């Protein structure tokens with residue numbers, strides 16, 4: 001069963017594809033416009049684009065998977081980056097990373113939040129260091145992360 005959101009996305013993707021189908025090598029510009037408008041290229045977009053360009057779905061999928069610029073899933077709602085380099089390791093970064101990974105898996109930061117590791121953020125004197133949605137923080141621990149992410153809908 002198709003939801004109205006899926007139907008409206010398919011209509012938008014078809015309009016994008018039809019709008020660019022006339023140009024040579026239209027597939028790449030179409031995929032970029034779908035990324036701009038929708039945030040990522042969904043599996044359901046592939047047959048729509050293939051139909052408009054008279055390509056096989058496999059051909060469209062091949063191009064999407066070849067270029068790393070084309071995301072195939074919605075972007076994460078929030079991103080936590082934790083430093084795992086030596087200075088931060090010496091003040092508990094590994095334990096914080098493991099704890100945060102477990103909390104993330106339990107959905108405590110929202111269901112599409114993402115945890116990344118990084119090796120030094122240049123904030124070594126204030127470890128464990130990390131970023132929350134790109135903003136740098138120091139002296140992170142379980143409770144501070146809870147406070148800082150409270151507005152993310154953490155449970």
Ligand code: FES
Pocket residue numbers: 083084085086087088089119120121122123124127129
């Ligand atoms: S080692 Fe963690 S910020 Fe430099």
